[in-house]
Amino acid sequence: EAGVAQSPRYKIIEKRQSVAFWCNPISGHATLYWYQQILGQGPKLLIQFQNNGVVDDSQLPKDRFSAERLKGVDSTLKIQPAKLEDSAVYLCASSLRGRNTGELFFGEGSRLTVL
Amino acid sequence: TQLLEQSPQFLSIQEGENLTVYCNSSSVFSSLQWYRQEPGEGPVLLVTVVTGGEVKKLKRLTFQFGDARKDSSLHITAAQPGDTGLYLCAGPPYFGNEKLTFGTGTRLTIIP
Structure with a gap:
């Protein structure tokens, strides 16, 4: 079974530029998550989708971050304009269902460096 | 406010030793x-x-959930180099x- 796919693996941009990350979850997984992991810290949830609807985006900086999950399958996370503090690994995860005891399957992450 | 505090933040030990890491919350x-x-x-x-x-x-890993469901621990016996990594606890912030x-x-x- 294919895992969660993310791209690109690495991205270097200058501040005020824009960037987009793509995620394809495990087939059949209804719930998709985007987490931000700053070096040395635990992942922080940015947004959670159930199928193509947003369940939680309370920690998403909506003035610069946006995410969509068209057709309830793959998802795109965009940052525009980027700030230095956005340098982090952006992890996508999916789960079969959104229950709190469900296992999350993570992709390898997209590492963003903002100069 | 961080709901889940883990300790220690860093731990470096010799192969074969035992260790315990903690996950605590109010x-x-x-x-x-x-x-x-x-x-x-x-x-x-x-x-x-x-x-x-x-x-x-x-x-070799033993996990325990506290009686009051506010804390958890992970104990590793006879640690091996393959145990190296970042250990994260995670949970829903409240029931439901x-x-x-x-x-x-x-x-x-x-x-x-």
């Missing part, structure tokens, strides 16, 4: 998960504990919530 969790993350990869689930006082074993909140993490290094 909030009650309906369940807690433990993940291990290796460099350049995403976290991988090790175990989920659901019942207060529950103990689960995974080979489906959002997983991750702890601050413990970075473990096992020296051969």
Whole structure:
């Protein structure tokens, strides 16, 4: 079974530029998550989708971050304009269902460096 | 406010030694998960504990959920270099919530 796919693996941009990350979850997984992991810290949830609807985006900086999950399958996370503090690994995860005891399957992450 | 505090933040020990890492909160969790993350990869689930006082074993790893469901511990016996990684606990912030909140993490290094 294919895992969660993310791209690109690495991205270097200058501040005020824009960037987009793509995620394809495990087939059949209804719930998709985007987490931000700053070096040395635990992942922080940015947004959670159930199928193509947003369940939680309370920690998403909506003035610069946006995410969509068209057709309830793959998802795109965009940052525009980027700030230095956005340098982090952006992890996508999916789960079969959104229950709190469900296992999350993570992709390898997209590492963003903002100069 | 960080709901899940992990300690120690860093731990470096010799191969063969035993160790315990902790995950603490002032909030009650309906369940807690433990993940291990290796460099350049995403976290991988090790175990989920659901019942207060529950103990689960995974080979040399023993996980315990506190009786009051506010804390958890991970004990590793005879640590091996393959145990090296970032250990993360995670749980929903309150009953009925489906959002997983991750702890601050413990970075473990096992020296051969």
